[in-house]
Amino acid sequence: MSRVRGPKSAKTTADAFQQARKDIIATLKRIPHGKVVSYSQLAYTAGWPGRARLVARVLSDLPTSAGSVPWQRVINAQGRIAIAKDSPAHPLQQRLLEAEGVVFLNGRVSFEQHGWKTGDASPLLD
């Protein structure tokens, strides 16, 4: 199947991206209160394995004020907040997470304690 070019059909990576964004946001909303996931885990769970950067791209487009989606529950694989230290969103993310019981030790979160096991039974959604 080849990509189609033409006025009416822009069936290319852009469409795939929109689909991916949809899947990622949907999965993001399923993360239980007080739990965290890494970018790669979210990508994997959403059905886009190996696309951690895509998740980052999607989240970066989200308004940090949106309480509709728990964007704060996504941190990097090292258990650290990925947002730049100088960004006001950085401390905000930590504050939001701590408010839901997530513990930071030396600036890091333990996946052992707070990682979302996708197999968790009856997760308490917000």
Add this chain to the structure above:
DNA sequence: AAACTGACGTGAT
């Protein structure tokens, strides 16, 4: 069109 830039991750040094 080519180079650069990330809210990334993993493996090697």
Add this chain to the structure above:
DNA sequence: CATCACGCCAGTT
């Protein structure tokens, strides 16, 4: 623990 090289890929220069 710190760096680097890669793989990844949409957006921006």
